[in-house]
Amino acid sequence: MDNPVLVEVTRGALVESRHRGMVVAVDGDGNTVFSLGDVDQPVFPRSACKAMQALPLMETGAADAYGFGSRELALACSSHNGEPEHAALAEAMLKAAGLDAAALECGAHWSFDQKSLIGQARALEKPSALHNNCSGKHAGFVCAVCHDGGTVEGYVGYDHPLQKEIRGTMESLTGAVLAHDNCGTDGCSIPTYAVPLKGLAHGFAKMATGTGLGPERAKAARRLIDACMAEPFYVAGTKRACTALMQAAPGRIFAKTGAEGVFVAVIPEQGIAIALKCEDGATRAAESMVAATLARFFAGDAEVQARLAAMASYEMRNWNGMPVGDVRVTAALA
DSSP states (O other), rough: OOEEEEEEEEEEEEEEEEEEEEEEEEEOOOOEEEEETTTEEEEOOGGGGHHTTTTHHHHHHHHHHHTTOOHHHHHTTTTOOOOOOHHHHHHHHHHHHOOOOOOOOOOOOOSSSSSHHHHHHHHHHOOOOGGGGTHHHHHHHHHHHHHHTTTTTTTOOOOOOOOHHHHHHHHHHHHOOOOOOEEEEEETEEEEEEEEHHHHHHHHHHHHOOOTSSSSHHHHHHHHHHHHOOOOOOOSSSTTHHHHHHSSSTTOOOOEEEETTTEEEGGGTTTTEEEETTOOHHHHHHHHHHHHHHHTTTTTTTHHHHHHHHHSSSEETTTTTHHHHHHEEEETTO
């Protein structure tokens, strides 16, 4: 089936770009409460599933053993900007396990935040793995392995015990079978698996509600979601959509982006989780899609709904501040 156009970008009086996508919202039992497009299509969640990948950090007891609070747990689920606060916290997590940045196997890149990048370029010869947007997740991986007495080296590999555990966890949550035939390699070098979009949403609905989960996993999952909502800056950072979405309704929305136009979101008080994919991988369009979809579920709160709607459709201005067009969701989402 053809996925519908969900976002348009205008310039002057004309539509310059159109973005197709699929969106699904489900409850803890897996019932669909809203959908558009082919929501059974497998997609790579990429970084959108980091809260699922952080469950071993909780379930091994590592998070509590190292005294991690909401900030550390949020960073373990993050795709952060590599701002000084993010890098420092990732370093502190590693130090708690007696390790340093040399243990990370995620690679290095400069900060996504322009101000931070300029500061790094002035002070550093090159960035370290701590500045990688996935350093918090990888610090969580390393801490889980270290606490469990495993071998840290090679923890990103498909056959490493940690990745096997993550694979089993994601299978349990999403209902998908994960193996080599639906596996790729993520930007930070760990395995990433294509799962049906609806299964991804159902997995997050289970994490939010505890439906179908054992008591230990239900507690661990909710702690991660609550930590992200409590510390949205550590999930993403300055001028980032995930942070802004969670700040739009503090303690009421969990949101997490993934590369190539993927987003997940949870409304815990309603027991609903959302997963979506912008078909062409455009982040800007995916951000509009998730904001508009969330707004649908806040009809009873005009203030929150207005904040979300403003993130979904907005005026574009050029470098001189002149209005040049709009990013807008279509009638299907508005």
